[in-house]
Ligand SMILES: Nc1nc2c(ncn2[C@@H]2O[C@H](COP(=O)(O)OP(=O)(O)OP(=O)(O)O)[C@@H](O)[C@H]2O)c(=O)[nH]1
Ligand SMILES: [Mg+2]
């Protein structure tokens with residue numbers, strides 16, 4: 329079937345469905361039975377579930393290059409928040425919202441790390457949840473996707489190539505930007521450049537003038553800090569020492585930013601597999617500094 333025919337059929341179907349439903353991410357109208365948005369490929373279940381609340385859910389995103397540790401961090405964060413007896417409590421909305429933590433914790437318990445996130449947005453894990461905190465009377469509705477690092481940087485290099493990422497970053501209420509602490513420690517400048525690229529991209533996005541990116545909260549997290557203890561001591565000083573360019577752009581352009589350090593594994597080992605001689609596996613799971621960045625973002629949400 330060619331592209332022209334597909335469009336024709338789509339419009340025919342739309343004629344039969346008077347009640348369109350707007351995608352929660354890009355606001356494109358879709359038929360009520362669509363599984364994924366026809367414009368950005370975000371799951372339409374998010375829009376259906378969000379209809380039960382008058383206000384739109386808060387959106388947070390974890391950003392960073394491929395392999396920085398987004399999936400491991402988010403999976404562990406969600407699992408910890410959904411088991412905590414008090415303070416910040418998270419309840420998943422819909423079975424699909426549990427998949428990310430299930431896959432991550434399942435892999436870690438088998439002494440494996442989860443597999444790389446696919447580039448296609450309809451294969452990402454999305455989390456829709458309700459967050460209760462001691463500071464707020466009403467629970468906060470929240471949406472967090474686990475996006476692929478390669479897709480993210482494709483969008484940064486070629487804006488609008490991934491519509492879902494463009495819409496998400498424009499609409500997002502706060503971000504957790506992960507920076508590989510071990511690579512910085514080893515003297516790699518890539519991490520510094522990747523993050524500067526990302527921050528410059530955010531500042532150039534045309535968004536609601538009342539909510540410029542310069543006023544939205546940005547948590548910068550040194551990931552894999554279990555492998556570089558000095559990250560934990562003073563993340564701000566670590567940033568100035570190892571990523572001076574990044575430190576400067578944060579001070580100049582983001583009024584609300586803070587550096588954090590986080591680590592999920594207690595110890596790791598090299599277990600070469602075919603095609604990847606440097607394949608790493610976790611020997612222990614010892615989460616540290618996981619909840620603090622998220623808690624800071626929630627505290628810094630406007631209103
Ligand atoms: N030591 C240590 N290594 C980690 C940790 N988190 C992730 N890693 C390593 O980093 C690799 C990539 O982690 P992922 O969470 O899959 O990375 P990602 O950012 O989701 O990557 P994409 O899905 O490709 O965007 C893992 O396979 C581990 O080798 C951590 O907390 N500590
Ligand atoms: Mg991933």
Ligand SMILES: [Zn+2]
Pocket residue numbers: 351352353354355356365366367368369370
């Ligand atoms: Zn959409």
